[in-house]
Amino acid sequence: xxxxxxxxxxxxxxxxxxxxxxxxxxxxxxxxxxxxxxxxxxxxxxxxxxxxxxxxxxxxxxxxxxxxxxxxxxxxxxxxxxxxxxxxxxxxxxxxxxxxxxxxxxxxxxxxxxxxxxxxxxxxxxxxxxxxxxxxxxxxxxxxxxxxxxxxxxxxxxxxxxxxxxxxxxxxxxxxxxxxxxxxxxxxxxxxxxxxxxxxxxxxxxxxxxxxxxxxxxxxxxxxxxxxxxxxxxxxxxxxxxxxxxxxxxxxxxxxxxxxxxxxxxxxxxxxxxxxxxxxxxxxxxxxxxxxxxxxxxxxxxxxxxxxxxxxxxxxxxxxxxxxxxxxxxxxxxxxxxxxxxxxxxxxxxxxxxx
Numbered sequence: 001x002x003x004x005x006x007x008x009x010x011x012x013x014x015x016x017x018x019x020x021x022x023x024x025x026x027x028x029x030x031x032x033x034x035x036x037x038x039x040x041x042x043x044x045x046x047x048x049x050x051x052x053x054x055x056x057x058x059x060x061x062x063x064x065x066x067x068x069x070x071x072x073x074x075x076x077x078x079x080x081x082x083x084x085x086x087x088x089x090x091x092x093x094x095x096x097x098x099x100x101x102x103x104x105x106x107x108x109x110x111x112x113x114x115x116x117x118x119x120x121x122x123x124x125x126x127x128x129x130x131x132x133x134x135x136x137x138x139x140x141x142x143x144x145x146x147x148x149x150x151x152x153x154x155x156x157x158x159x160x161x162x163x164x165x166x167x168x169x170x171x172x173x174x175x176x177x178x179x180x181x182x183x184x185x186x187x188x189x190x191x192x193x194x195x196x197x198x199x200x201x202x203x204x205x206x207x208x209x210x211x212x213x214x215x216x217x218x219x220x221x222x223x224x225x226x227x228x229x230x231x232x233x234x235x236x237x238x239x240x241x242x243x244x245x246x247x248x249x250x251x252x253x254x255x256x257x258x259x260x261x262x263x264x265x266x267x268x269x270x271x272x273x274x275x276x277x278x279x280x281x282x283x284x285x286x287x288x289x290x291x292x293x294x295x296x297x298x299x300x301x302x303x304x305x306x307x308x309x310x311x312x313x314x315x316x317x318x319x320x321x322x323x324x325x326x327x328x329x330x331x332x333x334x335x336x337x338x339x340x341x342x343x344x345x346x347x348x349x350x351x352x353x354x355x
Contacts, residue, residue, distance in 0.1 A: 005328045006339065012156040012275060014038055015237045015348035017123035019133045020271040021281045024150060025116050028052055032076070034067035036273045038122045042109065043067040047074045053087045054120045056107040060091060066106070115139045117269070117281060123352070134239035138265045138285045145290040147300050148267065148283025153311055155318035157238055157270040157278035158342065163310055164240040164268055165199060165337035167230055190336045197340035199232040205249045211302065212246045215262045218295060219288045225249040226261070232337060236344040242266040263287050266303070276318060282307065 022035050022044055033044045034057055041057035043066045057065045059078040069079035075092065076085045083104070084093035091104035110121040110128035115136040121128035138144045153160065188201040208216060208226045216222055227250070231243035247253035247261025264286045271279040284303045289295045321327070331339055 006331055006335075006342070012158050013346075013349045014157065014272040015123070015345065015352060017121075017127050017352055018237050018348070019112070019119040019121055019128075020238070021117040021269045021279070022054065022111075022120040022271065023118040024148075024281065025113055025118060027150075028118050030071065032067045032069065032071055034065065035279070037120060037279075038272055039274055040122065041065060041067075042120065043076065044111075044118065044120075045071055045076070047087055051087075052111045052113055052118050054109040054111045054118075055085065055087075055089050056109075058106065059083055060104045060106055061094075116283075134235040134241075134269060136239065136241065136267050136269065138241075139267055139283055141285075143290075144265070144285040144287050145292075145296060146264075146283055146285030147296055148281065149300065149304060151280040151282070151307060151311060152273075153278050153280045153314060154276070155278065155314040156276055157272040157280075158345070159314050159317055160268070160270045160278065160280055160310075161234065161238060161240060161341050161345075162335075162338040163314060164242065165197070165232055165234060165341050166334045167199075167201070167232065167242075168334050188334075190340065192340045192344070195236050195344065197234045197337055197344060199230075199337035201230045201232075202254055203228040204254070208246050212262070215264075215286075215299075216246055218292075219262050220260075222248060227251075227253045229253065234337065234341040234344070236341070237348055238270040238272070238345070240268045240270075240341075242268070264299075276322070280307075 016038060020037055022037060023033060027033065028044055028046050030046050030048065035042050035044060042054050043057040044052065044054045046052055055066065057067050059066055059080060061083050062080055064078060064080040066076050066078055070077045074087050082095050083091055085106060086092050089106040089108035091100055094100055110125050112119045112130055112133065114133050116139045119133055186201050186203045188199055191198045204227045205225045206228060208228065212228065226246040226248060228246045229244065232240060234240050243265055245258060245261055245263035247258050251257065251260040253261055264284055267283040267285065269281050273279055284299050
């Protein structure tokens with residue numbers, strides 16, 4: 001692979017015609033929740049019947065954020081002058097007058113609850129097709145168990161995509177848990193199509209790192225060599241699902257038989273908040289010990305610690321980029337997956353900009 005350059009700027013772009021996770025399903029209640037997505041302030045809430053709603057977070061009258069107001073039934077009441085809005089964003093009451101200005105409304109955004117997330121479509125509502133929601137079905141599949149968290153990261157969302165598409169950093173950032181030299185030295189393959197990019201890495205006949213040795217012993221007592229895999233799939237613009245695990249060496253895992261091992265998925269979807277901040281929703285799910293809540297808690301706590309290390313690195317990287325605007329960086333072979341992810345997202349942005 002010849003040397004190629006990537007330019008990082010302080011204003012990394014994002015597509016608008018896309019579904020973005022706005023909240024975990026358990027976060028959204030019958031109360032007002034403020035979130036900024038794609039530089040647009042939103043107020044979200046559940047109606048009395050549980051339906052999710054997302055409105056522009058700015059009163060038509062004087063632009064006070066509606067999230068500073070209150071929710072009465074399914075009506076949002078502005079906290080400044082008491083204008084009321086229904087769940088479609090239409091003003092239904094103005095103080096001291098009977099006639100309501102017909103232009104009095106705030107934008108309503110398409111919302112769908114799926115895979116344990118509340119998804120919001122930020123672009124043209126006519127294009128808001130549920131089939132375009134990134135596939136994260138493992139998150140509520142009864143054959144898998146797990147949980148996750150939200151990180152409010154102080155970096156551009158594409159820096160997290162880069163981080164997830166190249167896991168060689170595990171060797172250096174996560175050396176005490178999931179990283180070892182095998183990740184940095186093992187060969188890998190990259191595949192892509194119009195909407196996805198996939199990086200496949202197998203590490204055969206290796207000693208398992210501490211994290212995976214511990215998980216293996218949740219299922220079976222074993223201290224020998226393993227075959228380890230990382231299959232990273234990016235779905236434009238900002239979702240990365242990673243098929244991970246280890247199995248007893250030479251028992252057929254590369255050929256598809258993972259019965260002599262443990263398998264997990266690291267589910268990640270990043271939502272741009274501003275140009276330099278994002279919401280990072282992640283979960284770790286597994287297909288073993290499904291009813292063991294202590295295993296779930298242990299994994300969530302463990303992954304939280306791992307991702308805290310990533311968060312520190314990425315925020316420092318964002319600060320360095322800010323100090324060096326429009327700096328060009330050379331890409332290594334290991335950046336192939338991240339480069340394809342960027343190209344796919346860039347194509348989405350270019351398509352919107354060109355009409």
